[in-house]
Each structure stands twice: as structure tokens, then as C-alpha cells.
Amino acid sequence: MKDNELDAVYTQLCRTMTELGPDKTxxxxxxxxxxxxxxIDDPAAALRIIGDAAEDMAG
Known part of the structure; x- marks a missing residue:
């Protein structure tokens, strides 16, 4: 995915969350x-992504 495509997808994700409101996010x-x-259909890849997303978030 190119940077501009990634930006468009992320922007739509954010817009959708805003439209749904904080109670449904x-x-x-x-x-x-x-x-x-x-x-994704790849358990190992999905687990790596979960780990990446959680990285540095533990408080």
C-alpha cells in the first residue's frame, strides 16, 4: 500500500469512528x-501485529 493509500484508509477509519461516536468506538x-x-489469514502474522500494536502501551 502506498503512503497516500494508507493515509486515505486511515482517514476513513478515523471518520467512521467519529461518525459512530465514542460509545461505539x-x-x-x-x-x-x-x-x-x-x-490476514495467517495466525503468526496476526499475533505479530497484535504485539506491534501493544508495544509501548503498557503503563
Missing amino acids: ALFLARFALLAIQR
């Missing part, structure tokens, strides 16, 4: 993650 992100994991 967590559920939306959970659904998005499950759908993305299905599309």
Missing part, C-alpha cells in the same frame, strides 16, 4: 480487528 475497533484477522 471500542466495539467498532473490535469488529474491525476480527474482520482484519480473518482477511
